[in-house]
Amino acid sequence: MQHDEQIRVIEGLMTHLDNDTNVDAGRQVKNPVSVYTDPARAVEEWQTFFQSYPHVIGLSDDLPEPGTFFTNADLGKPILCIRDKDGQFRAFYNVCRHRGSVLETAARGHKRLFTCPFHAWSYSSSGDLVAVPKEHHFGEIDRSCHGLVPLPCVERYGILWVHPDKNGQIDLDDLLGDQLSEELASWDLGTCARRGETMFPHDCNWKLAIDTYGETYHFEALHKDTLNYNFYGNTQLYDTYKRNHRMALCIRPIDAMRTRPKESWHVLQGALPVYYLFPNIQLLFGADGPTLVRIYPDAVNPNKSRSEIGWYSYPDSVRERVGPVFAEYMTQMSLDERIQAFAAVIEAEDYVAAASNHVGALSGAQDHVLFGRNEPALHHYHNAYNEALGLAPLEWV
Numbered sequence: 001m002q003h004d005e006q007i008r009v010i011e012g013l014m015t016h017l018d019n020d021t022n023v024d025a026g027r028q029v030k031n032p033v034s035v036y037t038d039p040a041r042a043v044e045e046w047q048t049f050f051q052s053y054p055h056v057i058g059l060s061d062d063l064p065e066p067g068t069f070f071t072n073a074d075l076g077k078p079i080l081c082i083r084d085k086d087g088q089f090r091a092f093y094n095v096c097r098h099r100g101s102v103l104e105t106a107a108r109g110h111k112r113l114f115t116c117p118f119h120a121w122s123y124s125s126s127g128d129l130v131a132v133p134k135e136h137h138f139g140e141i142d143r144s145c146h147g148l149v150p151l152p153c154v155e156r157y158g159i160l161w162v163h164p165d166k167n168g169q170i171d172l173d174d175l176l177g178d179q180l181s182e183e184l185a186s187w188d189l190g191t192c193a194r195r196g197e198t199m200f201p202h203d204c205n206w207k208l209a210i211d212t213y214g215e216t217y218h219f220e221a222l223h224k225d226t227l228n229y230n231f232y233g234n235t236q237l238y239d240t241y242k243r244n245h246r247m248a249l250c251i252r253p254i255d256a257m258r259t260r261p262k263e264s265w266h267v268l269q270g271a272l273p274v275y276y277l278f279p280n281i282q283l284l285f286g287a288d289g290p291t292l293v294r295i296y297p298d299a300v301n302p303n304k305s306r307s308e309i310g311w312y313s314y315p316d317s318v319r320e321r322v323g324p325v326f327a328e329y330m331t332q333m334s335l336d337e338r339i340q341a342f343a344a345v346i347e348a349e350d351y352v353a354a355a356s357n358h359v360g361a362l363s364g365a366q367d368h369v370l371f372g373r374n375e376p377a378l379h380h381y382h383n384a385y386n387e388a389l390g391l392a393p394l395e396w397v
């Protein structure tokens, strides 16, 4: 984030605190509960958003060096992501070209050759078929046309994108636009180190899990004994970038910034920026490092979903530049303990609330839910979703 934008964010948050105001969408809107529960809708969105749309699948440090790989089945098909021997990010169907076995079964690792467990055909990190055991018995194979089947993939701004359709296209300039592209580039995500991953299944529609990241109105209630110690709830800035958006959450150490010269400010000293990348990504910039939340529906069941949360840390130079910004009780924790504490809040508070929303949606109590003036991210997210499905915008109250 450019420094003048960092100052705008911090000053905007201070103004809200001073005036007891918050971001204001200007109106309330209604969202039909059926969008969370309708099985036909679940099939439509799986096809539209999860089979036919580019997806963020990780950050650069998920493939830290040549020969490293990870596998992924979140998009309903086996995918193998590799950094090849030249350092290039590649993605393939994780499917052997002989009889179609899943080639690599480990979640992640480091290999020079990928050998199929069934008959031991082997592929290089570039996806080339390099060994066929007993080829004089099997018969000759034209190796040049039996390499792993590639998927479109792009590594940019330290982020890994894959298209789950081999004939798909990834046009990041179109998806993100200039402004968001520049801002993502400014975070130097390629310098961030992977710390680990957490997976949470949830008993709710995937969009309800996303909705929990869409406002801070709930902080003083739901997170009263946890995040509320370090955040001013119901205080945020909000900006949109095509189908994507950025929320700037307000953390309490913003108070100490008032006496420091603006030239010395870093946005992470008083804010926690959260980027939403359509359709299913939340990218949070905490004081320790970025957190990449990928939220997936079940392919057919609207009542189930899950989160894959990747934890990363900034280089020491960034953390030293930002300085200490944690509540007292958090300064006693190690970085990994803070990650675990944050994960526990997401699991035990946010996703419990999302599952409760889902019970309410299934109950038949009401035919719509409300998004307030102070919840503009929910307006924009659901309007972007509607627009992408060719539906009308949310109805005003």
Ligand code: FES
Residues within 6 Å of the ligand: 096, 097, 098, 099, 100, 101, 116, 117, 118, 119, 120, 121
């Ligand atoms: S299916 Fe992979 S080697 Fe036979």
Ligand SMILES: [Fe+2]
Residues within 6 Å of the ligand: 212, 218, 222, 223, 350
């Ligand atoms: Fe929350």
